[in-house]
Amino acid sequence: MKILIVGDIFSKMGRESFERNLKKLKREENINFIIVNGENTSHGKGLNEKHYKWFMELGVNVITMGNHTYSNRNIYNFIDDSKSIVRPANFSQDLPGVGYTTKNYNGIKITVMQFIGKVFMNNPNDEDPFEKTQELLDSIDSNIFICDFHAEATSEKVAFGHCFDGKIQIIYGTHTHVQTNDARILPKGSAYITDVGMTGAMDGVIGVQKNIIIDRYLKKSTNAFEPEDKGKAQFCAIIVEIDEKTFKCQNIKVLNIIE
Ligand SMILES: [Fe+2]
Ligand SMILES: [Fe+2]
Numbered sequence: 001m002k003i004l005i006v007g008d009i010f011s012k013m014g015r016e017s018f019e020r021n022l023k024k025l026k027r028e029e030n031i032n033f034i035i036v037n038g039e040n041t042s043h044g045k046g047l048n049e050k051h052y053k054w055f056m057e058l059g060v061n062v063i064t065m066g067n068h069t070y071s072n073r074n075i076y077n078f079i080d081d082s083k084s085i086v087r088p089a090n091f092s093q094d095l096p097g098v099g100y101t102t103k104n105y106n107g108i109k110i111t112v113m114q115f116i117g118k119v120f121m122n123n124p125n126d127e128d129p130f131e132k133t134q135e136l137l138d139s140i141d142s143n144i145f146i147c148d149f150h151a152e153a154t155s156e157k158v159a160f161g162h163c164f165d166g167k168i169q170i171i172y173g174t175h176t177h178v179q180t181n182d183a184r185i186l187p188k189g190s191a192y193i194t195d196v197g198m199t200g201a202m203d204g205v206i207g208v209q210k211n212i213i214i215d216r217y218l219k220k221s222t223n224a225f226e227p228e229d230k231g232k233a234q235f236c237a238i239i240v241e242i243d244e245k246t247f248k249c250q251n252i253k254v255l256n257i258i259e
Contacts, residue, residue, distance in 0.1 A: 001032040001105070001244050003146070003170065007236040008066075008177055010040040010200030010207035011227035015051070018199050021235040021257055022058060029239065033105055034059060035112055037148060037174045038085075039066035040200070044207055044227040046072025052082070061103055062086060062112040066150040066175055067121065069097065088116035088150060089136060090127040099132075102142055108244065111142035113168075117151025117160075117175075130163060137167055143247050146170040154180070154194050161192045169249055170240050172196050177206035179236045183254045191252040197236025202258055204228025234258045 004025060009018050018036070025031055036055065042048040045068050052075075055063055062084050069075065069087040079085050079097040089099020100113040113136055115129035129149070137145065145168040149160050157173045164171055166188030172195075173180070179197025186192050198207060205213035208225045215221035235257040241250040 001108075001242055002030055003033045003035065003240045003242065004031045005146075005170070005172055005196060005238050005240070006034075006036040006199055007179065007196030008037045008040045008174055008198045008200070008207075010177070010198055011042075011044045012229060013227070013233045014198070014200035014207070015041065015054075017233040017235045017259075019058065021237075031239070033061050033103075033110060035062045035064065035146065035148075036060050037066065037150075037196070038063040039068040039071075040198075040207060042072050042074075044225060046070065046075060047085075048072050048074040049078050052078060052085070056084065060084070062101060064112065064114045064148040064150070064174070065097075066114070067116060067123070070095070086112055086114045086148075088114050088126070090115050090129050090132040092125055100136060100140065102140065106244075108144060108247075109142040110144045110146065111140055112146045112148070114148040114150060117149065117153060117156045119151065119153035119156045121152055130160065133160075133164060137164075144169050144242060147172070149173050150175045152176060157194045161186060161190065161194075165190045165192070169242060169247065172238060179254070179256055183238060183252045185249055185252065189248055191238075191240045191249040193238055193252065193254065196238055197234070197256065199235050199237070200233065201228035201230070202232040202234045203230075232258055
């Protein structure tokens, strides 16, 4: 089976690029399961109900979030009713939403989990992601585990990958919005990439209009972020093929489509 995983979908340009490329991939590849990172879908911060429903209509199976899970407060209206939204499992248990979901695909149990990193993430209240991951792996019954590690530091992500190699079939990073060139099958069989990358405007600064960010550095400006809405878009994703009988990863393919 082929699992498509799309990196942080950022605002309007990201949504348009996602819809266009998803339709093309559905025609060209036999995609069985779709996971997207949705933390930047609505105007670059968070996910509103309209865009959540749009993902569902397009056939998305699971939406993972991240540090922007609650940036759009509209999510409080639907996150607890959804079986398809996953926010970091090592957030406080008092926060709305869940840290994993198990879906049934043709009798195969597929569990998608998300954890948020500790390094450079400024969230002192988050539980340790490594310990929390092992805790969930010990308590969930599933054929296939897939994990979105939402983190900044490449070293933390690579360590996480090796730590859970062979225990989680697909370990992938999100959050930096910059795709890394290290996709591979790890020694014990997990498909791995440090960061899937972003789906959104190519010529902004990780999705935001570049002059706003440059002014933050040059002029100590505090102007609000606005999504870039012109120029080329990039679609960043991976497709992982898993054997439906052995549940072993067969290959990982990286997509970076600029148009
Ligand atoms: Fe993030
Ligand atoms: Fe993001």
